[in-house]
Amino acid sequence: MGWQLEKALNERLARETGYVVHPFGSRHTMAVCYPNTYETGMSNLGMQIIYREVNSRNDFQCERAFLPDKKLKKIYEKEHSPILTLENKRPLCDFEILGFSVNFEMDYFNIPDILEAGHIPVRAADRTETDPLVVMGGPVAFFNPEPLALFMDVCLIGEGEELIHAFLDAWLQAKADGAGRQELLRRLARVEGVYVPSLYHHVYDDRGNLMRIDAEPGIPHRVRRQWHELTRPGETVVATPDTEFGSMYLIEIARGCGRHCRFCMAGYCYRRPRVRPLEYVKAAVLRGKKLGKKIGLMGAAISDYPYIDELVTFIRQQGLAFSCASLRADSITPVIVKGIAESGQKTITLAPEAGSEHMRNIINKGITEEHLLQSIDLCTAAGIRKVRMYIMIGLPMETDEDIQGIVDMTRRVREHMDRIGNKSSITLSINPFIPKPMTPFQWMAMTEQKVVERRLAYIKKEAGRIRQTEVLAEPLRQCYIQGVLSRGDRRVGELLLKAHSYGGVRGWKRAVRETGFDVESFLYTPRQTDELLPWSVLDNGLAEDYLIREREKAEKGEFTIPCFEGCRRCHVCGGTNGDTVD
Structure with missing residues (x-):
């Protein structure tokens, strides 16, 4: 390691508080890696929680690694160095376990880059007894790990606070018994929530359809997703100014969502709505205050937190500013609005x-135009004047009338803002719908790109005629790549590997061409509800016909009420799906 690289890593560490360093090798070693830059990765609370859990043990040390940013990459290349961890500045290949926290599809492209730069064989099948065990956690593992199965030895299926300990305990026991790599994998596969892809064989017919997933003898046919009851802390572990949320102390106040939005993977993968006790959250706020941080409240729908008004009042009484990860227009309150306005927020x-009631009924959004206008009234009165609205296009069963509904809704919002004296801007943030596994829309086709392009162009043209209105849209190319990665099977791993050889996402089109992967058929052909899906080995606790029933309700535009105490409709909170072994 050259002096420039050591200096850069030490400077980054010097700006942190809360990190842990043990002499390397004084305990068993694990590195946790976020497959994106430090700025992005250290904004992820889940990775920090796992870092804390592993370092809380007396038999393991956990260090962190990230995809180098442009500046750091130049130093690595100049010094011909492998990727190093922050704490002890060791190559990833020196660790016994390498864990990836994977949250977003476009980060898939970075994983083979990191493995190669960490001097670890990229393919799991090529690793030997002396190579690290490569493990994946994070929401991607919950809903469809198959596109990354080529690279992963183990996937942790579920929330990690307790699962990580069950996994490490089983790893330690197997090592103590002298188990080799293959026996280690077999033992790990018997731990609830641990999925070992190499022990499950995907069988295809002559047309390339997935026919069977065969578990090896003695291995569970299905892997049951694990939940955590929020009994452990959920707040910033390592504080640093060098991230997207560097000024904030992040606190998870709730997990899961019971709103049943039919497009939302997070709503189904974190289906059990759970809240942290108010007294815990207040104590966490005070810990953030000691660090001089703004409070960042994390959760699927912050305004649904049952004690939100009392919590906001407490935060403001402490003289602290705060920010929310998300708000719902039908549960926003004057106390919340006043608090975020006093915290300096200028945009709601x-x-x-969706713009039409017809489309919002299909997706089970549960938001009306009246809710939007009432929220704008509250915010305008508090001094929050700019409005941003998230919109999806290309949703299942969408018509041109639904697209016109987006324009008409925006025009009515503009007229309403003018009537109440709010002359500030409206921003429409528009993205195409991407079908996600484990949702009622998992069988749906994506709308053809040329149709989405036409509809987006129409919205932009019409919005341009509405005063003080702008349209922002994610690049469509990336969205359609995400459409492949989201529902891909193991063959997509080969596509990723080929793209890696041509520079990652830049090599995607060439990789598709050379592998002969039929992207259009994959994206635009609906799946059958009796079709075997690549992620079928995962059991997320839902009743087997629940997603089908929700899809049928979507087709009829029928509403599903939110989760309630004692609800047993989907079985996540009550029913069980049996697990069998050969």
């Missing part, structure tokens, strides 16, 4: 997702 972000 609302997510109607």
